[in-house]
Amino acid sequence: MSEIDAKLLKPYEPGKTEEKVYRLWEESGFFNPDVCEEKGVTDKKAGHFSMVLPPPNVTGRLHMGHVLEHALQDTIVRFERMRGKRTLWLPGTDHAAIATQARFEKDLQKAEKKSRHDFSREDFFKMVSDFGLQNQKDMLSQMRLLGASLDWSRLAFTLDEKRELAVRTAFKKMYDEGLIYRGYRIVNWDPKGQTTISDDETVYEERKDKFYTLKYGPFEIGTARPETKFGDKYVVMHPDDKRYKKWKNGDKLTVEWINGPIEATVIKDPMIDMEFGTGVMTITPWHSHEDFALAEKYGLDKEQIIDKYGKLLPVAGEFAGMKIAEAREKIVEKLKNKGLLVSVDENYSHRVATAERTGGLIEPQIMEQWFINVTKPIPSRGNKTLKDLMYEPVKSGKIKVMPERFEKEYYHWIENLRDWCISRQIIYGHRIPVWYKGEKTRCEIDDVNEEGWTQDPDTLDTWFSSGLWTFSTLGWPEETADLKAYHPTSLINPGYEILFFWVARMIMMSQYLLGEIPFKTVYMHGIVRDSKGQKFSKSAKNGVEPEEVIKQYGTDALRMSMIVGVGPGSDLSFDIQKVKAYGKFANKMWNASRFVLEQTEGIDSENLPKMDEEDEKADEELAGLLKEITKDMEEYKLYLASEKLYEYFWHVFADVLIERSKKKIQEDKNADSARALILSHLTSLLKALHPFMPFVTEEIWSLIPGSVKGGGLPSAKLLMVEKWPI
RNA sequence: GCGCGCUUAGCUCAGUUGGUUAGAGCGUCCCGUUUACACCGGGAAGGUCCAGGGUUCGAAUCCUUGAGCGCGCACCA
Numbered sequence: 001m002s003e004i005d006a007k008l009l010k011p012y013e014p015g016k017t018e019e020k021v022y023r024l025w026e027e028s029g030f031f032n033p034d035v036c037e038e039k040g041v042t043d044k045k046a047g048h049f050s051m052v053l054p055p056p057n058v059t060g061r062l063h064m065g066h067v068l069e070h071a072l073q074d075t076i077v078r079f080e081r082m083r084g085k086r087t088l089w090l091p092g093t094d095h096a097a098i099a100t101q102a103r104f105e106k107d108l109q110k111a112e113k114k115s116r117h118d119f120s121r122e123d124f125f126k127m128v129s130d131f132g133l134q135n136q137k138d139m140l141s142q143m144r145l146l147g148a149s150l151d152w153s154r155l156a157f158t159l160d161e162k163r164e165l166a167v168r169t170a171f172k173k174m175y176d177e178g179l180i181y182r183g184y185r186i187v188n189w190d191p192k193g194q195t196t197i198s199d200d201e202t203v204y205e206e207r208k209d210k211f212y213t214l215k216y217g218p219f220e221i222g223t224a225r226p227e228t229k230f231g232d233k234y235v236v237m238h239p240d241d242k243r244y245k246k247w248k249n250g251d252k253l254t255v256e257w258i259n260g261p262i263e264a265t266v267i268k269d270p271m272i273d274m275e276f277g278t279g280v281m282t283i284t285p286w287h288s289h290e291d292f293a294l295a296e297k298y299g300l301d302k303e304q305i306i307d308k309y310g311k312l313l314p315v316a317g318e319f320a321g322m323k324i325a326e327a328r329e330k331i332v333e334k335l336k337n338k339g340l341l342v343s344v345d346e347n348y349s350h351r352v353a354t355a356e357r358t359g360g361l362i363e364p365q366i367m368e369q370w371f372i373n374v375t376k377p378i379p380s381r382g383n384k385t386l387k388d389l390m391y392e393p394v395k396s397g398k399i400k401v402m403p404e405r406f407e408k409e410y411y412h413w414i415e416n417l418r419d420w421c422i423s424r425q426i427i428y429g430h431r432i433p434v435w436y437k438g439e440k441t442r443c444e445i446d447d448v449n450e451e452g453w454t455q456d457p458d459t460l461d462t463w464f465s466s467g468l469w470t471f472s473t474l475g476w477p478e479e480t481a482d483l484k485a486y487h488p489t490s491l492i493n494p495g496y497e498i499l500f501f502w503v504a505r506m507i508m509m510s511q512y513l514l515g516e517i518p519f520k521t522v523y524m525h526g527i528v529r530d531s532k533g534q535k536f537s538k539s540a541k542n543g544v545e546p547e548e549v550i551k552q553y554g555t556d557a558l559r560m561s562m563i564v565g566v567g568p569g570s571d572l573s574f575d576i577q578k579v580k581a582y583g584k585f586a587n588k589m590w591n592a593s594r595f596v597l598e599q600t601e602g603i604d605s606e607n608l609p610k611m612d613e614e615d616e617k618a619d620e621e622l623a624g625l626l627k628e629i630t631k632d633m634e635e636y637k638l639y640l641a642s643e644k645l646y647e648y649f650w651h652v653f654a655d656v657l658i659e660r661s662k663k664k665i666q667e668d669k670n671a672d673s674a675r676a677l678i679l680s681h682l683t684s685l686l687k688a689l690h691p692f693m694p695f696v697t698e699e700i701w702s703l704i705p706g707s708v709k710g711g712g713l714p715s716a717k718l719l720m721v722e723k724w725p726i
Numbered sequence: 727g728c729g730c731g732c733u734u735a736g737c738u739c740a741g742u743u744g745g746u747u748a749g750a751g752c753g754u755c756c757c758g759u760u761u762a763c764a765c766c767g768g769g770a771a772g773g774u775c776c777a778g779g780g781u782u783c784g785a786a787u788c789c790u791u792g793a794g795c796g797c798g799c800a801c802c803a
Contacts, residue, residue: 223803225803273803500798577737580751586765587766590765592763594762643740647750654762659767
């Protein structure tokens with residue numbers, strides 16, 4: 001044992017171990033369930049466990065949030081693999097369309113003072129794509145650093161060839177069935193990013209603005225946006241409002257307005273809140289979702305006031321061509337001079353929509369865009385709507401959501417859901433598979449290369465391709481063996497902030513395209529914050545690089561710090577002290593193992609000595625604990641299982657049982673019993689701890705003589721494919 | 727406005743279906759170089775479990791009211 005001693009005599013050094021151990025795992029091929037079966041590690045009749053990695057955006061590098069996600073998932077996957085299930089954890093990355101292009105454009109502007117308009121579409125696409133793929137490469141090596149036992153042979157990318165096929169197949173099916181349509185509707189236009197975004201990509205910000213009350217003929221109306229009011233020719237009030245009893249729906253009157261007289265029409269609609277302001281408002285259907293809805297309801301005229309760049313159009317008269325901010329004060333000045341300004345409330349606080357990625361102020365516009373209809377009955381799905389298809393599996397319990405409280409948010413979201421705008425005016429992404437020639441339109445899976453046909457210039461919302469992820473990664477639309485074996489997947493583990501973006505869309509797409517759920521359980525995790533509870537962000541410069549922490553304390557320690565005591569859905573504050581503590585734990589395991597191995601040299605595990613009464617009792621106690629832990633793991637309560645293992649290893653095994661064994665061995669009283677106990681404890685605990693702290697446990701395992709590990713399969717010398725100890 | 731979550735030791739948080747003196751890590755104090763480990767061991771201090779009311783033999787845990795903080799959603803011009 002002299003060679004082993006030399007290594008064991010020093011404290012545990014994760015830096016010298018982890019890379020080497022990962023290479024061993026990877027070379028073994030056991031990340032791939034096919035290899036596990038070939039080599040007899042997994043029984044042919046074994047049950048399946050499958051999960052896709054939520055594909056990180058190729059916008060940069062992995063951060064602490066990804067570490068949390070990888071730690072949780074790898075722990076679960078290693079557990080299931082050790083239990084003998086046919087286990088697939090499928091890796092991939094997300095092209096993330098707007099996010100990646102926006103990041104790239106920002107860098108490009110900074111470095112070269114150039115924009116997308118300085119390049120051809122093809123060249124620009126290539127540049128963003130190269131940027132994304134370089135990031136992807138970095139991220140994949142970071143995943144290895146985290147010990148992720150992902151099956152690299154099945155690596156996928158949302159914008160690779162196979163996924164392109166899936167996207168186009170899905171698009172065409174939805175198009176042919178009338179679920180995808182093109183039309184003029186009001187959308188969220190981001191003037192800064194020069195693209196539309198979906199409702200979910202808007203972020204509301206509380207802001208203080210001036211609120212103006214204006215004279216509109218015999219009425220007084222309120223607005224925070226006088227610059228949109230030029231064309232307002234409908235004045236709306238509640239049908240029950242006694243103050244305006246003398247006005248009837250459809251009444252016409254001429255009012256003096258910003259640029260002269262205007263013919264106004266009275267509309268009576270219960271959407272008006274009588275309590276707010278004067279109970280009267282004018283509407284701007286082109287630039288407000290609510291006004292648009294009203295205009296649709298009564299078939300009213302709609303007129304564009306502001307262009308795509310946030311500048312006023314000719315309808316604004318003398319203000320035409322001005323930017324919104326510049327025009328507002330001037331318009332108010334004019335109103336004042338005309339005696340139309342009644343009052344100004346300087347302290348009006350309201351919420352304005354901004355674009356999640358660019359921060360731009362959203363300007364609603366009516367534009368021709370592509371949408372997914374969420375309320376149309378689908379004949380091929382029993383006349384259910386996409387809303388129904390999203391709602392039902394969760395409501396019925398076919399899909400379990402953890403923690404449960406997110407179910408309510410989910411239902412609520414579905415209830416308020418409008419048609420999903422899926423077209424984007426950016427270059428990086430899946431181009432819409434529709435071609436035009438004059439008045440003719442074709443949707444095709446393969447490129448149309450015929451004379452005169454041109455493809456729609458827009459690209460798809462990135463979440464369209466992510467929505468297909470659970471099955472596009474398994475080969476769909478082809479009927480592959482993987483698809484049959486691993487879909488529906490067992491589990492999905494996203495952050496709760498993408499419940500609507502991603503989880504809902506996956507359920508929708510899978511239910512519609514495959515007629516089955518995408519996963520059985522959704523385990524949502526929280527956000528990793530800094531030690532003060534603030535969100536990590538570039539601007540706050542409070543980021544902590546995972547690599548730095550790993551270099552200092554090891555991956556095992558970092559992983560444990562993110563798992564112990566962190567329940568599903570709860571945020572956690574990153575705490576370097578906690579990492580340090582689990583680094584010490586790794587060392588503790590290392591040292592305890594040294595002692596056990598020294599004391600049990602030459603013992604044959606096939607013929608373990610008989611244990612005395614108290615040792616046998618300890619042995620049973622551990623068996624009981626392992627049973628409990630197994631149950632916790634099955635319920636994905638890793639935060640409990642990990643804490644119990646930590647507690648037991650340190651404060652029972654090391655503090656009590658090893659200390660007791662010293663005495664027995666020293667006094668040579670039941671010494672063999674003691675040896676048997678500490679050896680079997682060590683091997684069981686290493687196995688149970690392996691999913692959580694894979695590196696140190698694997699390294700220790702490699703130092704245990706083969707005779708102790710027992711017969712087993714010659715290929716199964718690695719702890720990662722040992723049998724779970726129960 | 728509707729809905730949800732959190733509030734437990736100085737700090738960060740556990741506490742699974744209500745059950746004996748409420749736990750962990752870090753921090754603080756005292757002691758200890760016992761041959762696995764000073765990245766250690768032994769011990770100690772430290773909590774009205776946000777507040778009030780209720781259910782119960784028994785509540786941090788269930789119900790109710792309130793406060794503070796946070797989050798999701800919503801058409802208040």
